[in-house]
Amino acid sequence: MLKIEETSEGCVVALAGELTIYQVASLYPQLAPWLEDPRPLQVDLSGLQELDTAGIQLLLFLYRQRHAARLPTGFNHPSDAVASALQLLGLEPLLGEVEVEQGACS
């Protein structure tokens, strides 16, 4: 489940529920525009209850594409499930805050 919010800090994509092989195919088209969107992106992971390799791979792909294009990106507020998966895979460096400029998401 994808929820895009504009807050005072900027653009936040909040992922909630499950992000697994069952969701990635339908979620990817929704996320795809963000791969190249120049606006800073903060992905809030606090609502993610379940995450599998497919989900991680999708997040990693998103991050990698944006990183390659030097677009500010960060994942934050990992739920326990997310934190343990990222830790296992040595992917904690993905976590971090992004300076989101105000109003940039409009």
Added chain:
Amino acid sequence: MTRDVALDTYITESRELLDDMEAALLGLETEEGSCQDRLNSLFRSVHTIKGSAGLFGLDAIVRFTHEVETCLDRLRLGELEISESLISLMLKCQEHIAHLVELADQEQDELDAMTEREHQQLLAQVRQLLESADELEDGIEGTLQQAVLADHWHLSLRFRSTCLQEGMDPLSFLRYLQTLGTLVNLVTLDAALPADPADFDPETCYLGFELALKTQASKQQLEAVFEFVHEDSQIRILPPYSQVQEYLKLIESMPEGQYRLGEILVQCQSLTPNELQLALNHQQLLKSQPEPVERKLGEILVEQGSVIPQLVEAAAEKQLQSKDKGNREQNSIRVDAQRLDGLINLIGELVTAGASTALYAGHTQNAQLAEAVSNLTELVEGVRDAALQLRMVQIGATFNRFRRVVRDISRELGKQVELVITGAETELDKTIVERIGDPLMHLVRNAMDHGLESAGERQQLGKPESGRLQLNAFHDSGSIVIEVRDDGRGLDAGKIRAKAISKGLITADQVLDDSEVYNLIFAPGLSTAESISNLSGRGVGMDVVHSNITELGGRVEVESQTGRGSTIRIHLPLTLAIIDGFQVSVGSSAFVIPLDSVLECVELNPAHTSQQQQRKYINLRGEALPYIRLRDLFQLGGAPARRENVVVVRYGAFKAGLVVDQLEGELQTVIKPLGRLFSHLQGIGGSTIMGNGSVALILDIPNLVQRVTAAESRAVTY
């Protein structure tokens, strides 16, 4: 508390394995050439001890043997150099394991402080050895065969791209691995993710994983984890201490590009930067050749198959091992010593019963019955011999224990000593073998400490630099003779004499020949060692050696030549249970003489006897034979028979005549020890029950011969 039978078996087996281990270690040291077998057997011994210890929860043994095993494994793989110091360390470890096994036998779970300290010290030494070997490898321009430092497994996982759709989640595999051991490091590889978003299929697995795992699991167990994804996936599992070469193959086979993957391996701590450099340098060499080797997945898969020869080898080895074991089990059966004693007791009774049957059958004058009984007697004799054989063991095992002792002491003393073992196949009663170990130990120590000279001294004397110590055993007229012979400086009769005089053992004016002087070394309180060395005062002194051997019904003899060496000869009875006896009688008393010591019987011809003061002689074909009358000796009274007989007996080098009334003939004799009340009796070794139910005394020939000949030598002295 009921004791686990399996534990007993484990302990017995471990002892045997430890003996094997010791033999293999000593073998490694003395012999060059093909030592691979020895190394393998060493490794297996320790491995088996460890494995079984695990079953019984003997943690101390598992902990300790694990390190030793690692060391032996690397030795076996040629990654460690065999050196004297290493063998010494391994011998110490062997000793320590033996000690731990003994503790387990006593069901002591806790190590006492001293054991614990030794435990830690040895562990530290073994670890240090392993580390220094590693450093050495780091230092040298290594080869690709050298093992990496990492003591963990390295797993390289590229799951097949469809695994996600098939419901196989790599994450869950990784979580499972975590339950098998400790994940030291894990690096997720995203290199395979497509660069173009249009190519990205979120349901395809692009990720790869490199991970370092510390686990006790076997390769098979780890492979089993990936059983269902193995097909079309690239799963590479490298055991701890794999060769650098293996890692190089891994690097080459993976799609990430060598530098990237190499760095990841370093990041995983599976390779050190040095090792990576080594691998890449080597690869550079290959790449500089005209055709760069493009590796395809297919090739890699074939190569992954290359683990198979290894596995096959391991399996074959295991099979061989179990076959060996099977053979051994078929060749010998463990029997409780008590059951064996029970059997021998029964056979003793059978012999007695047989004798009485024979006696009564003789009375009936029934030829057929006599025939049948005679057959039966023959069979009983056969059964007796076979049963006694069961108790017989070769002395070789006892002798071989001294290889270690000699090795250790020669190090300690800085002397070169060559141990020569002969007559190892000589058999003797198990109880005797068990009790001869300590006295022998002392004799060997003594010979090395006092007998053999140092290499320098020997050179000056024109002797070969390395001293020679010989352990020899052979059968001699119903007894077994064990010799400890050295080619050292020999006994110094003057010194022993002086010492004995100063200790008040003899008087200054007493005349003794050399052999009598030598025998003084067995007197309590006499030590000729001028300086107390480390080896002196270790429990048994020569006097204890002497009394131990006397207790076994044996005798010690010393022979020495100044400058040429000395020989200590121990005579021991073959067995303590049943003997072939020769029955004689004096008046109404029956006596049995062990047949083995009987040389001949002659009629006493009064014309041939002479007596000079206390000396009584028979002229036996021109030879003067000292004799003694049993009637006088045992104060039997009564008048001598009209015709007396002489039984000529021998013990060692001495002969003596025993004068009796009647010769009754041979019989099987079950020796019943005399009760405590009679234990002080001289000249009588035991009793036996005759066929007619009466009791006969068994003569203690060694004692009698000594008395007769001693009377003679006293007579000379006066």
